[in-house]
Amino acid sequence: MRGRDLRLLMAVLVAVLVAALAVTMAGCTPAQQTETQGEGTTQGEPIKIGAIVSLTGTYAGLGDPEKKAIEMEVDRINKAGGINGRQIEVIFEDDGTDETKAVAAVSKLIEQDKVVAIIGATGTGPTMAVRGDVDRAQIPQVSMAGGTVITETFDDLVFQTPWSNKIVMPYLLKYMKDHDITKIGVISDSGGFGKDALAVLQKSAPGAGVEIASSQTFNPGDTDFTAQLTKVKDSGANALVIATAGKEASAIAKAAKDLNIGMPVYGTHGNARTEFIEGAGDAAEGFRFPAGKILLPETYGTDTEAYKVATDFVNRYTAANGKAPDTFAGHAYDAINLIAEAAKRAQGDLTPAALRDEIEKTAGWVGIGGTFTFSPEDHNGLSENDIVMYEVKDGKWVLAPEN
Amino acid sequence: MEALAQFIVAGLKSGAIYALLALGFTIVYASTGAINFAQGEFFMLGGVIGVWLLSLGMPIPLAVLGAIVLTAAIGVVFEILAVRPIEGGDPLRIIMVTIGGSVLLRQLALHAFGPDELTFPAFTRGPSIRLLGAAIERQTVWIWGLTLLAVLALAAMYRYTGFGKAMRATSIRSEAARLVGIDAAGMVTASFGLSAALGAMAGLVVAPLTQTAFNVGSAIGLKGFAAAILGGLGNPVAAVGGGLILGVLESLTAGYIDPLYKDAVALVVLLLVLFIRPQGLFGGAAREKV
Known part of the structure; x- marks a missing residue:
């Protein structure tokens, strides 16, 4: 009987181990992604931005380049001295292309990390799912998903970088x-x-x-x-x-x-x-x-500013990742830079409300998706000329x- | 008429894939009395490992063979590490372990092969073949051919080889098999290896049509499970029949009712079968394992 008990114990142990390993593998994806960027000499606290991307699930192939582009841009901005002397820190959360996980991620970002803005999500579903929490916290959200509903069902706080349908x-x-x-x-x-x-x-x-x-x-x-x-x-x-x-x-x-x-x-x-x-x-x-x-990029016209912006982005991204960026990496570039540019313009305390107002005032900003001009009625900011x-x-x- | 032929061709194509997965479920069930919920992950591993071997410069036949062998090896290791310690334990615990194992394998594949979909080229290139007005992709012919080959090889192995007879003996009465000197635990290991190989083959042969990725396993695994139940668990011929019927049923539903309801219709039929013939369409009288 002792042998049998031992075997049973072993079985339970292995099962627990496998399950625990599985849980850590699944669970640690977001934890691992919670990397801190922008350490070093800073004047004042870093500016915290939360990013909800799909690193697993159906849209994993989209979220992965998005995360890489954001990391690259944050690194660039911080090395150039940050924003008005403050570094940017982006906290990544994986939503697994799942609305429920996106909601959990956004409340963690808001309650625990106290971010001033949200980038994300990768997909339209998760983007819409976090709206309730975004509204409650009154922080701006810049989505990288293409659904028309995101900016058609208008919300003061929500912006969108891809060309909508x-x-x-x-x-x-x-x-x-x-x-x-x-x-x-x-x-x-x-x-x-x-x-x-x-x-x-x-x-x-x-x-x-x-x-x-x-x-x-x-x-x-x-x-x-x-x-x-x-x-x-x-x-x-x-x-x-x-x-x-x-x-x-x-x-x-x-x-x-x-x-x-x-x-x-x-x-x-x-x-x-x-x-x-x-x-x-x-x-x-x-x-x-x-x-x-x-x-x-030559379709922008080789003598335009857009061409310069795009080739610079393509070259840096390709050098860092060994692969040219796709459009999704571009949406992420636009999202982080729209926020960074707005933060640069903001006077005084960088509150979420001030940041939102400045994002909305973006006019003629040349990004990867096109030339963005937001208005109180249009939070997509692109036009047919950009495609x-x-x-x-x-x-x-x-x-x-x-x- | 032309459309009907086309729908049936499509149904038999999906059905053959379901049949290979159902065979995997059946083999493990016969040896352990448990459902291996990691079966779909073997399907996924076959495809992604195949793409990886191709990227190392292997020709297609070698990559296919290599991926099947490697996946079978993963199946064997999985059994030895996670299932064997529960030997004699109840099937419920084996099921739990395979569920955990499926999550583990999926996450490992994500880390090793990345999140993007991967492409495996068609085994033979060329335009589709026409039959009774229906177009049949060349890859579909491969799917049918390899499924048939696998079924025949399996049948021959069970019937004529000592190894196959030992597996059957173990599945009928494990204790008695052990008494006559059969390594019963080894047979369980072999069953995992064999079902992993079948899953890998299914994943490889369908990859040229649909691409593959770390997350393709769970959905197809469920279909294979449904096919195995539909035909009757524990019987290889029934598993193949169940797979083909499920495939054609889905395709006809998609064609004549609505593509969005094809999974639902398949499930309803499955439930009806379970109510009316719990042993499956082709299962004999329920055989209680002792």
């Missing part, structure tokens, strides 16, 4: 119309981005002279899209629009080619990732998507033909 979708529709596409089939995910994109498409299509002949949906994580694509094929559409920021986009593009749907395939700024092209392979050829100019149409050619994105 409200800018991108009308641009996409107009481009398609100019290319004699009048009937489209849409396949969108049932998550935040897809729903948002579909809603904007449905609203703007009639005005643009484009008819949505077939609207199909899928669940994030799906691996087969035969049913949806067959229906789009039979709907008489002239083009397929893939509306998702998820990894399913490459499988959809591939299936569209295999099923021979026989129409051009368009995407959104959610597909501006090299992983998409790698995943879709041959099927990505000819794929067109609207996105910001950062993908090809262009790309086409995938020989496994790379190039500027799509104008007309």
Whole structure:
């Protein structure tokens, strides 16, 4: 019996160990990320900013470059002397692409860390989920998520750096119309981005002279899209629009080619990732998507300030990470710098309220996503001029033909 | 008609993947009486390790083989470290350990291979094949071929090899098997290795179609589990049948009802089967393990 008890004890021990290890691995992701930046000589306390990013879960591939870009910028600002003599300290929290975790993260940042501003989240869902806490604490929030709802459901405190679907979708529709596409089939995910994109498409299509002949949906994580694509094929559409920021986009593009749907395939700024092209392979050829100019900095115009800002960012990011930044890294660059610039302008005590007011006064600030001009009515601050149409050619994105 | 053929092709494609996972569940269940909730992670490991081996410059066949062997080795190590100490213990504890193990494996993969989706090239390139008006991707042919091969090899092993007979004997009556000199604990280890290899193969063969990433395991693991239950746990042939039926059912639901409800419909059918035939569609009379 003793041997048996011992074995039982061992089993329990191992189970506990495994579970504990698993919990620490999962749990320590945010803890590990709680790195302190900006030590050294400072006059006064560091300026604390909280960042909620998705380092695990569906949007892990987006949150990772965002975190890297923020770290790089904070480092740069601090080395240059900080903000009016104060260093910046960014406290990262991982939301695991999960609304509940985002809420837990934001209350920790507000209650324990006493941050003056929130960057985040990576996704639209978590961004919206933390609004209650942000409102209660009355601190400004700069989101890196693309959902229209973030700034459409207006909140004094909430800003947004990516081009919202409200800018991108009308641009996409107009481009398609100019290319004699009048009937489209849409396949969108049932998550935040897809729903948002579909809603904007449905609203703007009639005005643009484009008819949505077939609207199909899928669940994030799906691996087969035969049913949806067959229906789009039979709907008489002239083009397929893939509306998702998820990894399913490459499988959809591939299936569209295999099923021979026989129409051009368009995407959104959610597909501006090299992983998409790698995943879709041959099927990505000819794929067109609207996105910001950062993908090809020369589209800003080589003599512009935007070009200088962008190439500087691209060079520094590539040197630090061995990989060129994607658009998501750009959204994070814009978020941290919008806050830093506003903090620089603020007079007197840097209260959250003063910071918010200064962010809103941003005008003509040249970032990566475009030229930001906020107003009390517009907290996205970008326009159609900040996006262009790309086409995938020989496994790379190039500027799509104008007309 | 053309659409129906296309939906069935799609269903049999997903179904074959579910079948491979269901086989993994069945093999571990037969030897331990427990559900291995880390099965989906073996699927994930197969894909990400395969991509890693490719990046080291290995040709595709070698990378596939290497990934299957490495994942099987991880399955074996996992069993020895975490499951064997519970030997003789109740299945419930094994289940707990595998749940913890799945989280551990997923997080390790995230740290080792990064958060981005990874691409495994198609085994053979070329346009899709046409059959009865339906398009069949070349990779789908690979999926079917390898699934068939795995099932035949498994059947032959169980029937004709001493090792396979020993595994079967252990699963029928572990105590008696031990009395006639079979290393029962070793058989449990082997079952984990074997099911990990099957999971890895599924993960590899589907990776060219959908890409892979550290977090693809849990969702597909659930589907494989559902397929195993649908067919009847503990019976390899039933597992394959369950997988194929589940795949086709999902595809037809997506095609004729609504893609958003395909998981729900599959679950409802699963529940109905559990109410009416708790032993599964193809399971014989429930066999109580002693």
